[in-house]
Amino acid sequence: MFSVIFRHELQQLGKSRPTIALFFLLVAAFVFAAWNGERAVEKHVRGTQLVIDQQAAKKQSWLDDLILYEDYVAEQGIPMQIAPPAYRPAPYGKPALGTNAGTVGEKVEDVAVLPPNGLSAFSVGQLDLQRGYSLINMKSKFFISDNYEIENPVNLSTGTFDISFVVLFLLPIFILALTYDLLSGEREAGTLALIQTQRVSMRVLMAAKICARASIFVAVILFSGLIAFAYGATGTIGFGFADSAMRLVLWFAAVLVYSFFWFALGVRVNMFRKSSEANATILSCAWLSLVIIVPTLVSLVATSLYPAPSRMMLKVSQRAAFAEAEANLDETKRKFYIEHAEMVPDEDLEEYTLSFVARQEAMDIAVEPVYKRFEQQKEKQEKLVDTFQYASPAIVVQLALNDISGTSSSRFSVYLQQVYAYHAERKDYFLPKYINRQIMTSDMFSEFPEFKYVQEDISELIYRVTFPLFLLLVSTLLIYPRRISVVQGDASRDLYGANDAIAGLGKQKAENIQEQ
Amino acid sequence: MITTIAKKEFICLVRDGRFRWIAAIMALLLLTSLWAGLNRYQSLSDVQIASQATTEEQWVNQDDKNPHTAAHFGNYAFKAPGPLFFFDIGISNYVGSTIWLEAHKTNFAKNRPAQDNGGLSRFGELTPALILQLLVPLMLILLGFSSFSGERDSGTLRQLVSLGTGANQLLWGKLLGVAIAMSLILVPYILICSLVLSFVGEDTTGELGIRGWLLCLFYGLYIVTYLLLTLGVSAVAKSAKSTLVILVGFWAFASFIIPRVASDVSKILTPTLSYAAFYKNVKDTGWNGLEGAEGDIALSRNAHLKKVRLGLLEEYGVSSIKDLPVYWTGVSMQTVEERDYIINNKLMEELRQSFQIQQRQRDLIGFLSPVLALRSISMALAGTSLVDQEKFIQSAHDYRIDMIRDMNTELINNATMKDSLYVADSETFSMVAPYHYTAPRIDESLGQLTYNIVLVFLWFVFSLLFALRSMRRLTVL
Numbered sequence: 004m005f006s007v008i009f010r011h012e013l014q015q016l017g018k019s020r021p022t023i024a025l026f027f028l029l030v031a032a033f034v035f036a037a038w039n040g041e042r043a044v045e046k047h048v049r050g051t052q053l054v055i056d057q058q059a060a061k062k063q064s065w066l067d068d069l070i071l072y073e074d075y076v077a078e079q080g081i082p083m084q085i086a087p088p089a090y091r092p093a094p095y096g097k098p099a100l101g102t103n104a105g106t107v108g109e110k111v112e113d114v115a116v117l118p119p120n121g122l123s124a125f126s127v128g129q130l131d132l133q134r135g136y137s138l139i140n141m142k143s144k145f146f147i148s149d150n151y152e153i154e155n156p157v158n159l160s161t162g163t164f165d166i167s168f169v170v171l172f173l174l175p176i177f178i179l180a181l182t183y184d185l186l187s188g189e190r191e192a193g194t195l196a197l198i199q200t201q202r203v204s205m206r207v208l209m210a211a212k213i214c215a216r217a218s219i220f221v222a223v224i225l226f227s228g229l230i231a232f233a234y235g236a237t238g239t240i241g242f243g244f245a246d247s248a249m250r251l252v253l254w255f256a257a258v259l260v261y262s263f264f265w266f267a268l269g270v271r272v273n274m275f276r277k278s279s280e281a282n283a284t285i286l287s288c289a290w291l292s293l294v295i296i297v298p299t300l301v302s303l304v305a306t307s308l309y310p311a312p313s314r315m316m317l318k319v320s321q322r323a324a325f326a327e328a329e330a331n332l333d334e335t336k337r338k339f340y341i342e343h344a345e346m347v348p349d350e351d352l353e354e355y356t357l358s359f360v361a362r363q364e365a366m367d368i369a370v371e372p373v374y375k376r377f378e379q380q381k382e383k384q385e386k387l388v389d390t391f392q393y394a395s396p397a398i399v400v401q402l403a404l405n406d407i408s409g410t411s412s413s414r415f416s417v418y419l420q421q422v423y424a425y426h427a428e429r430k431d432y433f434l435p436k437y438i439n440r441q442i443m444t445s446d447m448f449s450e451f452p453e454f455k456y457v458q459e460d461i462s463e464l465i466y467r468v469t470f471p472l473f474l475l476l477v478s479t480l481l482i483y484p485r486r487i488s489v490v491q492g493d494a495s496r497d498l499y500g501a502n503d504a505i506a507g508l509g510k511q512k513a514e515n516i517q518e519q
Numbered sequence: 520m521i522t523t524i525a526k527k528e529f530i531c532l533v534r535d536g537r538f539r540w541i542a543a544i545m546a547l548l549l550l551t552s553l554w555a556g557l558n559r560y561q562s563l564s565d566v567q568i569a570s571q572a573t574t575e576e577q578w579v580n581q582d583d584k585n586p587h588t589a590a591h592f593g594n595y596a597f598k599a600p601g602p603l604f605f606f607d608i609g610i611s612n613y614v615g616s617t618i619w620l621e622a623h624k625t626n627f628a629k630n631r632p633a634q635d636n637g638g639l640s641r642f643g644e645l646t647p648a649l650i651l652q653l654l655v656p657l658m659l660i661l662l663g664f665s666s667f668s669g670e671r672d673s674g675t676l677r678q679l680v681s682l683g684t685g686a687n688q689l690l691w692g693k694l695l696g697v698a699i700a701m702s703l704i705l706v707p708y709i710l711i712c713s714l715v716l717s718f719v720g721e722d723t724t725g726e727l728g729i730r731g732w733l734l735c736l737f738y739g740l741y742i743v744t745y746l747l748l749t750l751g752v753s754a755v756a757k758s759a760k761s762t763l764v765i766l767v768g769f770w771a772f773a774s775f776i777i778p779r780v781a782s783d784v785s786k787i788l789t790p791t792l793s794y795a796a797f798y799k800n801v802k803d804t805g806w807n808g809l810e811g812a813e814g815d816i817a818l819s820r821n822a823h824l825k826k827v828r829l830g831l832l833e834e835y836g837v838s839s840i841k842d843l844p845v846y847w848t849g850v851s852m853q854t855v856e857e858r859d860y861i862i863n864n865k866l867m868e869e870l871r872q873s874f875q876i877q878q879r880q881r882d883l884i885g886f887l888s889p890v891l892a893l894r895s896i897s898m899a900l901a902g903t904s905l906v907d908q909e910k911f912i913q914s915a916h917d918y919r920i921d922m923i924r925d926m927n928t929e930l931i932n933n934a935t936m937k938d939s940l941y942v943a944d945s946e947t948f949s950m951v952a953p954y955h956y957t958a959p960r961i962d963e964s965l966g967q968l969t970y971n972i973v974l975v976f977l978w979f980v981f982s983l984l985f986a987l988r989s990m991r992r993l994t995v996l
Contacts, residue, residue, distance in 0.1 A: 157782070164779040280760050291653075314630035315570040402638060
């Protein structure tokens with residue numbers, strides 16, 4: 004019986020023009036979204052590549068100058084000397100800037116890249132707000148914390164039409180459009196009574212109807228997901244195919260569970276035995292509440308309870324720390340508190356160097372606690388959101404999708420922590436050489452420390468994402484009615500005569516139906 | 520007759536459980552968003568005032584040092600929120616309200632709240648504007664979809680028409696009925712808002728009231744537009760069910776799909792430069808000179824500096840920069856600052872132009888949705904639009920160049936190449952007046968929005984004509 008109804012429903016859906024138009028629209032939305040996401044990732048990658056190329060060219064030119072100087076020294080048979088810290092390349096025959104470890108560390112900046120993963124195009128997330136790279140030099144690490152990316156703020160506030168948007172906002176609308184009158188429509192058309200005369204349990208009927216619709220959605224989701232994956236992942240599989248494929252599987256899981264939730268809700272509302280209009284009213288309010296109102300309320304609660312500490316205040320506190328560090332410098336060092344080496348008389352350059360180093364150290368130490376407090380407050384806020392996410396499936400799935408796509412703000416935080424560690428490592432490489440006046444040679448240029456973003460193991464992502472999705476699945480099962488009943492002797496609501504039809508079948512048959 | 524219909528419609532609505540529920544939820548949300556908006560405004564405003572004062576004090580009281588080094592220590596410009604910020608936060612989450620003003624570098628306004636609020640902020644912020652733009656239309660649809668089609672379904676429309684009631688009378692009566700029911704919520708809300716505003720906002724220009732009334736006008740037009748559309752569709756659609764599906768579909772399409780499509784299409788047609796590309800451009804132009812410009816700025820940086828150096832040597836009749844009575848390093852730095860300021864302004868202006876082209880492209884698509892035009896107007900009136908942000912950025916950059924110029928000039932006049940270690944004190948630093956931001960006037964705010972204003976009126980006229988036409992085609996069976 005199931006397969007008969009299932010096939011019948013599929014045929015009916017296939018012949019309904021509005022339904023076909025609806026699916027066509029959904030596929031079109033997915034295609035447009037995949038393209039948009041891919042463009043966002045491309046812009047991100049292009050910007051990063053531009054900077055990598057620039058810095059590589061700079062490093063090469065410093066190296067070339069150094070080799071030239073080495074050749075000159077060898078030719079003349081004179082000892083190599085260290086170049087004073089300066090901005091401009093030295094004339095031929097003078098020590099090249101590359102000999103000075105401090106200057107190299109400061110000026111030949113390294114690019115610490117946060118590469119997108121194979122699924123980044125699925126969910127733009129924070130990609131349009133933050134750059135995927137930081138320039139690392141010898142200055143205090145707090146100068147690297149802001150990865151500003153340019154975009155029209157009006158477009159940012161509107162949001163990108165990416166796959167996550169289609170999934171979170173549009174997919175439920177399409178699902179609800181096909182389920183809101185699942186039973187009420189049959190009742191209003193008078194066909195429900197006819198169906199009830201058949202030997203079919205309401206549960207099977209409902210299951211077949213839902214399965215017919217769900218199977219088309221699943222097909223569309225699988226198809227769109229695979230197409231977007233093939234289109235988007237090609238250029239950016241930075242972490243191997245297995246990683247990307249695993250993410251795709253998780254993505255499917257998240258999207259399917261989310262879709263099932265909306266199906267279950269649609270069925271549940273049909274159980275209220277109200278008119279189709281009432282169902283549509285309830286479901287559109289449910290959509291609005293779960294997708295817009297609850298998330299904004301949760302965000303409101305989170306930001307009211309744990310307001311993200313003001314960046315303005317952070318800046319002011321940083322300055323206070325800087326000023327204090329500066330006031331604590333001793334007289335000689337203060338004398339050379341000048342940002343430009345070329346302003347310092349040659350004989351004082353050594354003092355200047357030490358002053359510079361001392362100042363950067365003092366700043367780092369002074370600012371650290373201010374920054375820690377800021378980070379702690381932010382963490383509290385994120386924890387709160389993690390707890391409250393269960394208030395709406397849209398939040399659960401949005402967090403999961405951003406996490407899977409590697410565009411969440413927490414991935415940026417992890418990256419920043421790695422960058423800070425690398426900043427210290429790099430400083431440890433250059434600073435002792437600088438202070439000890441060790442002359443750098445051209446062969447050292449290939450052994451500079453390099454930044455490599457270490458991605459967490461995929462199992463950690465699976466661990467993080469599975470639990471919320473599992474809870475969503477459980478709530479979906481709870482929402483889906485266990486007993487599908489269309490009539491319970493409430494004749495006053497039964498305008499369309501289903502009861503009369505059943506009465507005509509005889510008492511025995513009616514009982515059978517109700518039992519089933 | 521109209522009043523009788525309106526009265527009947529109003530009583531039916533108010534007695535309906537649906538209305539009571541919707542009204543209660545709406546009132547609750549409006550009040551919550553008002554409270555949250557005020558909170559946000561107050562704390563932001565307090566922090567801004569405190570931060571600006573502290574940073575000013577830090578600037579003046581910094582350790583005695585080389586004035587150019589003081590310029591490196593720099594200062595901060597913090598943007599003060601306007602009083603209507605509580606109503607519509609516009610793009611505030613996506614623009615920085617902090618600009619670091621330092622030597623050699625023109626910085627963007629950084630530290631955007633969206634970066635710190637995580638992914639959730641992408642769902643939007645619960646503000647009165649959001650509720651009026653998104654929720655109220657849906658509420659109108661839910662209250663009004665059965666106005667005609669429901670009566671037709673239940674057979675009462677035939678009775679009504681048989682009484683000799685004209686179709687247009689019916690329309691106005693029903694419109695009035697729903698409008699009065701709506702105003703039960705909205706009029707007290709407007710009163711509360713204006714009361715709040717009179718306490719919160721310092722109305723220095725006398726414009727605040729005008730802004731408030733204009734907001735009422737445009738939101739009023741928008742609400743009536745949706746009401747007319749709802750009644751119009753209700754009159755022509757086959758049944759109450761199809762009325763509802765059509766209207767909810769349109770609402771979702773106009774409120775969620777069109778704005779994003781419009782914004783993405785504008786990004787496709789006019790791609791925004793990446794940060795890296797923008798700064799490469801700034802750097803390259805700085806080195807090579809501004810093509811097509813007049814004067815020294817067209818020269819490469821080195822040629823420009825050489826020209827200035829030779830000019831100075833000639834002026835003072837000396838042969839080496841070491842013999843100059845002024846500090847050459849300072850002069851060269853200031854020369855570069857001045858040319859970079861012009862170059863930066865030019866490139867920023869180009870970026871701004873590209874944002875404006877995007878705005879026009881969005882507006883063109885926005886023709887399909889009544890909410891897009893309204894959104895732009897609402898942000899502009901609330902003082903949270905791009906115009907405000909750009910004025911802030913420009914004023915901060917202008918402030919910066921004055922500050923740097925003061926410091927470098929001090930250095931130039933007090934140091935020489937032979938004796939370069941000059942230390943200035945707070946007397947020098949206090950030459951720089953505190954930073955102050957003045958919000959755009961109302962004509963500046965609305966200056967670029969003629970099209971949007973026309974569009975809101977056009978949507979209103981269109982919905983009116985549509986409703987009237989639907990009434991002519993009203994079928995009773």
